[in-house]
Every structure is written in structure tokens, then in C-alpha cells.
Amino acid sequence: MYASRRILWAVLVVGAMLSLIAPAGARAQSADSSSQQAPDRPLLLYNTHTGERLDIFFRRGDQYIPDALAKLDYFLRDHRTGEVRHFDPRLYDILADLTASIGHPGAEIDIVCGYRTPSTNESLRAHTTGVAKNSLHIQAEAIDLRIPGVDTLQLRKAALALRRGGVGYYPHSDFIHVDTGRVRQWCFDCPASLISGD
Ligand SMILES: [Zn+2]
Helix, strand or coil: CHHHHHHHHHHHHHHHHHHHHHHHHHHHHHHHHHHHHCCCEEEEEEECCCCCEEEEEEEECCEECHHHHHHHHHHCCCCCCCCCCCCCCHHHHHHHHHHHHCCCCCCEEEEEECCCCHHHHHHHHHHCCCCCCCCCCCCCCEEEEECCCCCHHHHHHHHHHHCCCEEEEECCCCEEEEECCCCEEEECCCCCCCCCCC
16 A cells, blocks of 8 residues: 555656656747747847947847846936836837838947936926927837938838837937837928828
8 A cells, every 4th residue: 555655656756747847848849949930139229328339139039038138228228317217128129120121130220219217308398399298218118219321211111111109200300219109100390291190
């Protein structure tokens, strides 16, 4: 009786070990197959305020890379206060897809604005025009950018075609705004020939 219990216990232990091993194997397999479908994604960014440059892989297959996201959060910090907030990583997919869709995959992107603290946003609103009260920069869900050598109007069209969030166009400052909010568009202080949204 005792011996058979021991055998039963051994079977249970081995079974539990196998069940631990199996999901790990399954995870490894799924990571391999997903990385075949979705290649590692690089970003090359230049921060126009801090002069910093970041050349980084932010995604491996279908997984974001935590270390890379932390570096990106710091890179996109509020340059006035130094405060860091965790960004919505879907923005990085938008940036990578944007460079690909204009035929320059991996092109260097000039970051004009990343995170803004509420106080920085209020200060900007007081001193400049075209800054929204509830800007998604405060939520770390928006980035202003341009790509050297690429017409910003063309960049705006490419961003609108992605249909992945908001797209703002600021022709006088020569940048576009992209965010992960609802799909919408606006054009700040635009020539009449350009259609403006909200
Ligand atoms: Zn913006």
C-alpha cells in the first residue's frame, strides 16, 4: 500500500514537472514563430532639445523589450523638468511603420516633443499657440516629430494613411504630432488649401 502511494506520488511529481516544462517549450516555440513573422524593430531617434541620439531595438517579434522601453521613456522625458513617464509603446510601432511607409525604414526621426508634465503643458499654452489643454503629451501618448530630408506634408499623409490615432500638422513649425488616441486629424494654422479637422 505504502509502495503504491510512493509510485503514485512519483507519477504526480513527474507529471507536474512535465506540465511545467511543456508551457516553457510552447512559449519558446511561439516566440520563435512570431519573430519569424514580425522582425525585430529598430528606431533611430534624435532629440532636438537635448541633442541626445538613441539607436535602439524596441521590439523582438511580438514582444516589446522592457529595457528598451525604459531607455525610450527617459529619452522622451520632459526636457524642461527632467520628469519621466512611461510611454504607450504603440507609439514606437507607429514611428517604425511611418519610416517604412515613406520608403525610408529605420530613418532617423527628429523628436520635437515627447512627454510634458501638466505644468509644462500649461506654461506652453500660456506662451505659444496650438497647445491643447488636455494634450496627450501629458499622458505620454503623443510625440511631435519630423524626419530630416522628408517633406513634412508627405509625412502627414503617411501618418494619416496608417489610421492608428491622432495626427496633427504644424506647417509653420514643420512637424507632425502623432498619438495613440482616437483616429482624428487637425492642421494648425494651415493654408486654406489644406483641410483641417478638429
Ligand atoms: Zn503634439
